[in-house]
Amino acid sequence: MPHRHRHHRAVGAAVAATAALLVAGLSGSASAGTAPAGSAPTAAETLRTDAAPPALLKAMQRDLGIDRRQAERRLVNEAEAGATAGRLRAALGGDFAGAWVRGAESGTLTVATTDAGDVAAIEARGAEAKVVRHSLADLDAAKARLDTAAAGLNTADAPVWYVDTRTNTVVVEAIRPAAARSLLTAAGVDGSLAHVKNRTERPRTFYDLRGGEAYYINNSSRCSIGFPITKGTQQGFATAGHCGRAGSSTTGANRVAQGTFQGSIFPGRDMAWVATNSSWTATPYVLGAGGQNVQVTGSTASPVGASVCRSGSTTGWHCGTVTQLNTSVTYQEGTISPVTRTTVCAEPGDSGGSFISGSQAQGVTSGGSGDCRTGGETFFQPINALLQNYGLTLKTTGGDDGGGDDGGGDDGGGDDGGEEPGGTWAAGTVYQPGDTVTYGGATFRCLQGHQAYAGWEPPNVPALWQRV
Numbered sequence: 001m002p003h004r005h006r007h008h009r010a011v012g013a014a015v016a017a018t019a020a021l022l023v024a025g026l027s028g029s030a031s032a033g034t035a036p037a038g039s040a041p042t043a044a045e046t047l048r049t050d051a052a053p054p055a056l057l058k059a060m061q062r063d064l065g066i067d068r069r070q071a072e073r074r075l076v077n078e079a080e081a082g083a084t085a086g087r088l089r090a091a092l093g094g095d096f097a098g099a100w101v102r103g104a105e106s107g108t109l110t111v112a113t114t115d116a117g118d119v120a121a122i123e124a125r126g127a128e129a130k131v132v133r134h135s136l137a138d139l140d141a142a143k144a145r146l147d148t149a150a151a152g153l154n155t156a157d158a159p160v161w162y163v164d165t166r167t168n169t170v171v172v173e174a175i176r177p178a179a180a181r182s183l184l185t186a187a188g189v190d191g192s193l194a195h196v197k198n199r200t201e202r203p204r205t206f207y208d209l210r211g212g213e214a215y216y217i218n219n220s221s222r223c224s225i226g227f228p229i230t231k232g233t234q235q236g237f238a239t240a241g242h243c244g245r246a247g248s249s250t251t252g253a254n255r256v257a258q259g260t261f262q263g264s265i266f267p268g269r270d271m272a273w274v275a276t277n278s279s280w281t282a283t284p285y286v287l288g289a290g291g292q293n294v295q296v297t298g299s300t301a302s303p304v305g306a307s308v309c310r311s312g313s314t315t316g317w318h319c320g321t322v323t324q325l326n327t328s329v330t331y332q333e334g335t336i337s338p339v340t341r342t343t344v345c346a347e348p349g350d351s352g353g354s355f356i357s358g359s360q361a362q363g364v365t366s367g368g369s370g371d372c373r374t375g376g377e378t379f380f381q382p383i384n385a386l387l388q389n390y391g392l393t394l395k396t397t398g399g400d401d402g403g404g405d406d407g408g409g410d411d412g413g414g415d416d417g418g419e420e421p422g423g424t425w426a427a428g429t430v431y432q433p434g435d436t437v438t439y440g441g442a443t444f445r446c447l448q449g450h451q452a453y454a455g456w457e458p459p460n461v462p463a464l465w466q467r468v
Contacts, residue, residue: 043083043463046456048297049075051359051397055289055317059309063319063344066104071307073105075358078306081109083463084125085303086433086447090466092118098136098165099127101305112136112165132168134193139163140326142170142189147328147337149187155330158183159203162327162341165304169195171324175202201369203329203379205242205270211286211296211354211361212311214253215274217244217261224313224353226364227296227383228282229273229392235282236275238386239352240364241266242333250274253313263390267334270366271386272352284397286354289317295397297359298456299383299430300464301325301449308342308357310380312350312365315372320344322357329379331367339363339379345372355380361394384449388430398453427454436468443468 044050052075060071078101085099088111097112109127113119114135122129143163150161157179161172170193174180180196211227223243229236241264244250248261259276266272276282285293288311302308302322309319320343328337342355346368355362363380370376387394425437425444428451435446437458444458444465458465 040462041460043079044076046461046463047079047300047358047360049079049358051295051297053288053292053294055292056294056309056319056356056358059289059317059319060307063309064104064307064321070105073107074307077101077106078302079300079358079463081106081127082300082303082306082448084109084127085111086464087466088122088125088127089433090445090447091121094135094137096136097130097132097134097139097168098163099303100166101303106305106307110166112168134168136163136165139165139168139170139193142187142193143326143328145187145189146170146172146183147335149183150328150330150335153183153186155179155183155335156202156332159330160199160327160341162324164195164324167195169193171195171197173197173199175199203331203367203369203377205240205331205333205351205367211237211356212313212316213287214313214349215239215258216251216255217248219249219251222313222349223351224311224349224365226352226354226386227286227361228284228395229387230282230395231273231275231390231392234275235280236262236273236392237282238271238273238364238383238390238392240366240381241270241272242331242366243272243352244274250276252280265389267331267336269385269389270336270339270381271364271389273386273390273392282395284395286311286356294356295359296356296361296394297396297398298453299361299387299394299449299451301382301384302357302360302362306357308344308355308362310342310344310346310350310353310355310365310378312346312353314347314349315345318345318372320378323377327379329367336366336379336381339366339381342378342380344378345370345376346378347371355383359397384430384432384451387451393428394451396453398455425452425458427452427456431464437465 057071081101089096095113095115099111111122111127112130112132119129157176158174164171172180226238244261250258252258259274264272288294324341326338327341353365361383363382366379368378425439430451431446432449439458
C-alpha cells in the first residue's frame with residue numbers, strides 16, 4: 001500500500017542519514033568506543049564505560065562467568081547497542097517491536113519488527129532482525145490493561161507480569177494458573193498476546209531491616225541508600241518507598257542522625273527520597289566491593305539482556321542481567337508497576353540499594369525472590385521515573401549536575417514530579433525515547449531514556465539524541 005512505501009523510504013533515509021554514526025561495538029572491533037579525532041563521541045564514550053571500576057568488573061566476572069576483557073567489551077557493546085536500538089526505534093516507528101542483546105560480550109543486538117520490509121534497514125545497522133506479529137506498542141497496551149485490571153483483583157497468586165520482547169508476548173507468572181487466567185480475562189487481553197508461566201515463590205520486599213550503604217528508619221528497620229541526589233540546594237538520597245513513609249526519620253550506618261523521608265510511594269510505585277541534614281554530603285558514588293567507590297556518570301537506561309550490578313547493605317555487590325523492562329509485580333502489600341526485572345540476587349536489608357550498569361544509574365532495589373546463596377531474581381524501581389516524580393537531580397561525577405533547580409516539582413512530598421519533557425532542552429530534565437526538544441534552533445528526538453546534564457546537550461551526544 002502507498003503508506004507502507006513511504007514508510008520504507010523514510011526508514012532507508014533515516015539509516016542513510018545516520019550511517020556515519022554506525023557503532024563499532026557490536027562487531028567486536030578493537031576500536032569500539034574510540035572516536036576519530038574531531039568526530040562526535042561514541043555511545044561508550046558518552047556513557048563513560050571506561051569509568052567502570054575494577055570492583056564492578058570483578059563482580060561481573062564472578063556473576064556472569066566472563067573474564068575482565070569480556071566485561072569491558074560487554075559494557076562498550078551494551079552502550080553502543082542502546083544507541084543503535086534507539087535510532088532504529090525512531091526509524092521504524094509503529095513497526096518497532098523491541099530490542100535486546102545477547103552473548104558473553106553482548107555482541108549481538110536483535111531488533112524486532114512487525115514488517116519484513118524493515119529487515120534490510122535493521123541489518124544495515126549491524127543488528128539482527130526478527131519479524132514478529134505484535135508491535136511493542138501493542139504489547140505495552142496489553143500490559144497496561146493488565147495493570148488496570150489488577151487494581152480490582154487479588155493478584156497474590158499471579159504476582160508477576162511483564163512485556164517479554166524476546167517472545168513477543170505479555171507474560172503472566174503465576175503460582176496458580178487459574179489466577180493468571182482470571183487476570184487476563186479481566187483485562188480483556190487476547191490469548192495470542194499472552195503467555196502464562198508457572199512460578200513457585202512469591203516475591204517479597206527486602207524489608208528486614210550505601211548508593212548501597214545502610215541506613216535505619218525510625219531507629220528500627222534497615223534499608224540501603226539508592227543514589228545520592230540534590231533538589232536545588234538540598235542534599236539527600238533516593239531509595240525504595242516501602243522502606244519508609246513521609247516524615248519517617250533516618251540514621252546512617254554509624255547511627256548518627258541523618259534525615260527525613262520527604263516523599264514516599266508504595267505500593268503502586270516503590271520510590272522515595274530522603275532529605276539529609278547538614279552533617280551529610282551527597283557524593284556521586286555507589287559503594288563497591290571492598291569499600292571502593294563506583295562513580296555514577298549518568299542515568300541512561302540499559303536494554304534487555306544488559307549487565308547490571310547491585311549494591312546493598314546486606315549482601316554487597318552482585319551482578320546479573322536485565323530480563324524485562326516493563327514489569328508488574330505483586331507483593332503482599334500490593335502491586336508495583338512498572339519495575340525492571342533482573343537475574344541479580346538480593347536479600348532483606350538490600351532494599352532501596354543501587355542498581356548500576358557500568359557507570360549509569362539504573363534504579364533502586366524493590367524486592368524479589370530467592371537469596372544470594374541459592375540464587376534469585378530482583379526487581380528495581382527505575383531511577384529516571386523516581387527523579388522525574390520528585391524533581392530530583394542525580395549526583396554525578398560530571399561536576400555540574402545539570403542544575404539542581406531545573407527538575408521542578410514541589411518541596412518534596414508530592415507526586416506532581418519534575419519538569420515535563422519537551423520544549424527547549426534543559427539540564428536536569430528526564431527524557432524518554434521519542435521525546436522531542438529544540439536546541440540551538442534545531443529539533444532533536446530522544447533515543448534513550450536519561451536525565452540531561454550540562455555537557456550532554458543534544459548535538460554533543462548522538463547516542464542519546466537524533467536531529468530531526
